[in-house]
Amino acid sequence: MATEKKLTGGSLLFNVLEQHGVEHVFGYPGGAIMPIYDALYDSNVEHFLCRHEQGAAFSAVGYARASGKVGVCFATSGPGATNLITGLADALADSIPVVAITGQVATSAMGSDAFQEIDIFGLSLACTKHSFQVTDINDLAKVLHQAFAIALEGRQGPVLVDIPKDIQLAEVNGCLDKLVSLKNKVKLPPANVGSAIALLNQAKQPVLYVGGGVGMANAVDELREFASITGVPSVSTLKGLGAIDPEDENYLGMLGMHGTKAANLAVQQCDLLIAVGARFDDRVTGKLNEFAPNAKVIHFDIDTAEINKRRVADAAILGDLKVNLPALAIPLSIATWQDKCQQMKVDFAWDYNHPGESIFAPAVLKEVSDKMPKNTCVTTDVGQHQMWAAQHMLFDDPSNFLTSGGMGTMGFGVPAAVGAQVSRPTDCIVAVSGDGSFMMNVQELSTIKRFQLPVKIVLIDNAKLGMVRQWQDLFFNGRLSETDLADNPDFVMLANAFDIKAKLISKKSEVSDAIEDMMNHDGPYLLQVKINAQDNVWPLVPPNTANDKMMEST
Amino acid sequence: MNNYQLMIKADDKQVVLERILQVARYRGFLISGIHAQVNTGTNIGTIELLVRSERPIELLVDQINKLIDIKEVKVDNSASQQCIA
Structure with missing residues (x-):
């Protein structure tokens, strides 16, 4: 009878990573994560040694954003773990799927102010979507599967798994668990499609306000189809750039504090704002109560908490953009508004004339x-x-x-x-x-x-x-x-x-x-x-000012 | 300032109470009182949370609902009240 193969926690980690298709990780070794780095020797995962844990975290973020896969980073306990925090906060703010693995001092030493001990589990609460600390080797595989599921489910985000050194060294049954689905998924209310269709049909001057959620939902094609069928002039947030084809005749560029004049004026004049995967961020809205002052709002999002957070939605469309955008893609008669927006785009096009020899x-x-x-x-x-x-x-x-x-x-x-x-x-x-x-x-x-x-x-x-x-x-x-x-x-x-x-x-x-x-x-x-140190970024909407009151130069 | 009472059901998982308290503080709600207990048979915790804020309670309910270990959040309207300060 064959003996069941035992794995260490460190080896199990790499088996689970490979189960999730992870080929590359970014990290920096140290004392409390040495068993994991020892197990790296025998794994097929390629490790990229960065020169600071913050670099490893940002590399994981860049990896995730460029590829659509989960980014993975490693750090040791104490300062290694705290150095990850800025990268995790960045991933949380931009909804990027990252799994961070931190080494921790052995469970017997935890809570004793041991060398390189910090409560990274506690520190993680404000800068991750979720976090775990594994204190039983039998929980390790399940927790790691959950970490990947949580990072990718709904609104994506970073998850931290803190693994004490004795858990990395402990032996466990080599059988791999099946991938898990989440138990407590947020239940979304039904999309308010009827109201949204009515708002679309009533609109004379609608604007499509495109956010980073479109790319995260892998819904670029559906968004472009929506823009094409409806013909609605569009603007983009910083993180939404690229979702709309920049050569689209109805696309007006980025809105907000340093947005184009055409984009900001169109939003301020619109009677219907269709927010897609966007969250009415303060750098977008300027003075909130003067943002798109005459507009009704249709808000597409995956996150219930973004609806009515900063601007009340007249119709909330919660759920997968790939499903919901096609449901509202209807032709609209808005030629006069389209012409006006296209003319603003011409009138306020960028000027690259720059006097003198200094580089612009x-x-x-x-x-x-x-x-x-x-x-x-x-x-x-x-x-x-x-x-x-x-x-x-x-x-x-x-x-x-x-x-x-x-x-x-x-x-x-x-x-x-x-x-x-x-x-x-x-x-x-x-x-x-x-x-x-x-x-x-x-x-x-x-x-x-x-x-x-x-x-x-x-x-x-x-x-x-x-x-x-x-x-x-x-x-x-x-x-x-x-x-x-x-x-x-x-x-x-x-x-x-x-x-x-x-x-x-x-x-x-x-x-x-x-x-x-x-x-x-x-x-x-x-x-x-x-470049000339006096060169400024224009236009600029000053703080707490409506977006149509932008400064264009001094 | 409004007073609200939330009834929260959550899986009995690590730091779930800390997560709820952190979200309440960060989102602008002062904690007036808390009572928590766990059903050891079902491993489900019940938390009664009394909070005060100028902000609408829906903002907090939506944010707590996003926490992974949360099963249900309800506002107890009979116990919630608007204070005229």
């Missing part, structure tokens, strides 16, 4: 966008360069624009690009960064070097924390406070130290050749683009 970042990013191959995935950091990328680069799918939307986390761009490149090794990956953000996870250049990832980095360098400087100039009487970064390192030399080819440009005449050189280079490349 919007024009650079537009040229990168024009020259990048199809299916290029762009990541950004956070700040002025992020808004310029959102405004001036075109994306044909949400999985091709990865930016930290809800959390606005500086340091996101380079590690997210690492994750994106690992998930899509044959696609071009471009990280657009700023000199402030870049320095926040600069150690991940070492990950790029280690794995020879051909990531292209466009570093918009104004030697400032540019967005904060812009706000200090505009709203704090020019009292600049701690936003000068004139002592930045030599970025070309820094990149070269990681065996990354790099070039600095500072004049308009250098831009086109430099972009060509970067795109034609086989390996990783850093293009440092010096």
Whole structure:
């Protein structure tokens, strides 16, 4: 009679990961997670050593967003685990499916202030969709299956599983559990389709307000079909960019604080706002009680808690967008409104004329966008360069624009690009960064070097924390406070130290050749683009102001 | 400021009470009282939560309902009241 094979908790972890199709993980080892790293030796999962746990978390986020799969990251107990938190918070804010595995001190030592012990389970409550701490080896497989189910079910999000060292070492029956479904799924009320159809038929000036939920629901085709059949002019949130074809004649661009004038004016004038996978975020609405003041609202979402949270919905359509969008796709007679919106788009088109020899970042990013191959995935950091990328680069799918939307986390761009490149090794990956953000996870250049990832980095360098400087100039009487970064390192030399080819440009005449050189280079490349430190992002809706009262320059 | 009483049923899982309290605080509800007990036969916990807030109770109900271990959240209207402060 054959003896049933025993596995350690660490080996069981990798078996379950493989059961869920996980091929790549990002992490950093340490004392309390050593049995898992020992089991890694015998697994088929490929591990990418990052140089900081925050880098590992963002790489997992980038991996998930670029591929549609669950991103997985590992960290040890104590500081390793706490270093994951910003990445998990980022994943929670942007609804990204990530499973984080943390090592923990042995159960016998827990609660004794042991070396590298922290209550990561407690810390996780505010920055994960759900979390577990495994204190019985017999629960490990079930918990891990639940973690994947929860990360992907409904509104996606990060799940943390904390595994004490003795559980990683304990032996358990080698039989793998079946994949589980969730017991307490939120029951959604029926979609208010009748009311929504009536609102659509009554509308003279409807606008489609597209959010990140469309990409998360894998409903890009259904959304485009809805937009095509109804003909409703559309606008996008930062995270929704790519869901609507940017060449669609009825698409007006991004709305909100740095949205296009056409998008914001159309929303302010509309009589029906059709929110799809969007949550009326404060950066979108400006002054909430003056946002789309004359509009009725149809709100499509998967999350009951988003309905009526910041704006009352006249018709709530809860559930899967892939099912619900086709149910409301009816032709509308709105030609006059379409013409008006298309005329606004022409009247308020971007102007790339920029006097002088200094480089104009919007024009650079537009040229990168024009020259990048199809299916290029762009990541950004956070700040002025992020808004310029959102405004001036075109994306044909949400999985091709990865930016930290809800959390606005500086340091996101380079590690997210690492994750994106690992998930899509044959696609071009471009990280657009700023000199402030870049320095926040600069150690991940070492990950790029280690794995020879051909990531292209466009570093918009104004030697400032540019967005904060812009706000200090505009709203704090020019009292600049701690936003000068004139002592930045030599970025070309820094990149070269990681065996990354790099070039600095500072004049308009250098831009086109430099972009060509970067795109034609086989390996990783850093293009440092010096710009005028006084350049601002326009338009700008000042805080607590209606979106039609935007500033366009000073 | 409004007073509300919530009746919550939840699986008896790790830190479920901490999760409920964290959500209530973060979403802008002050906790006036709490009573919790577990049916050891069914492993289902029952929590009566008294909260105060300027915000509508639906905001909290929806957020607690999203917690994975929650089975049911009801507002006890007979015990909830609006205070004129």
